[in-house]
Amino acid sequence: AQRVTQPEKLLSVFKGAPVELKCNYSYSGSPELFWYVQYSRQRLQLLLRHISRESIKGFTADLNKGETSFHLKKPFAQEEDSAMYYCALRPGPSGTYKYIFGTGTRLKVLA
Amino acid sequence: SAVISQKPSRDICQRGTSLTIQCQVDSQVTMMFWYRQQPGQSLTLIATANQGSEATYESGFVIDKFPISRPNLTFSTLTVSNMSPEDSSIYLCSVAGTRNEAFFGQGTRLTVV
Numbered sequence: 001a002q003r004v005t006q007p008e009k010l011l012s013v014f015k016g017a018p019v020e021l022k023c024n025y026s027y028s029g030s031p032e033l034f035w036y037v038q039y040s041r042q043r044l045q046l047l048l049r050h051i052s053r054e055s056i057k058g059f060t061a062d063l064n065k066g067e068t069s070f071h072l073k074k075p076f077a078q079e080e081d082s083a084m085y086y087c088a089l090r091p092g093p094s095g096t097y098k099y100i101f102g103t104g105t106r107l108k109v110l111a
Numbered sequence: 112s113a114v115i116s117q118k119p120s121r122d123i124c125q126r127g128t129s130l131t132i133q134c135q136v137d138s139q140v141t142m143m144f145w146y147r148q149q150p151g152q153s154l155t156l157i158a159t160a161n162q163g164s165e166a167t168y169e170s171g172f173v174i175d176k177f178p179i180s181r182p183n184l185t186f187s188t189l190t191v192s193n194m195s196p197e198d199s200s201i202y203l204c205s206v207a208g209t210r211n212e213a214f215f216g217q218g219t220r221l222t223v224v
Contacts, residue, residue: 043215046212049211088213098159099213102153
């Protein structure tokens with residue numbers, strides 16, 4: 001079955017500490033993986049995608065096919081990073097736009 | 112990017128009634144998607160709405176309960192019919208971007224009493 005698992009509902013870290021939001025997926029093919037973020041009173045928006053191999057707002061995420069993981073990391077957390085983070089999987093093939101979302105992790109960065 | 116306007120942003124409804132949620136996109140899109148997010152749960156796709164054809168529903172969702180209209184390439188509606196408290200959720204409209212990313216409306220928070 002296709003599934004995205006985010007084991008932590010809440011993650012609290014102090015400002016300046018490293019952050020790792022965990023995401024594991026279950027999918028037999030080659031999916032596209034995304035991280036979406038929802039800041040307080042804002043809509044859900046794309047943070048980054050594995051294909052781009054980019055760093056956005058200091059966040060990176062590496063797709064580990066062996067471990068079927070796509071953990072989100074940031075070396076030094078900032079207070080403005082406090083938000084709800086969702087890991088999402090888009091199954092292939094190209095042209096299929098359905099997404100499977102995890103249950104989300106709320107990140108709280110403490111001063 | 113796509114800008115999506117969704118309304119109402121929230122509503123409190125009596126059980127047995129119906130609510131229609133509107134979604135307007137600032138550009139023409141082939142497919143629009145409706146998601147539901149029940150309290151403490153992930154976003155679950157309800158259906159995909161294509162212009163000029165019937166919506167495609169995911170397992171567990173039926174047209175009688177969630178009728179969808181897609182009259183043109185920038186607009187869609189989702190109706191939640193014969194509501195019960197279990198329908199209390201956030202309903203989200205979404206479209207796909209050119210790089211397979213999803214754009215979302217701000218959501219409709221529905222409470223059924």
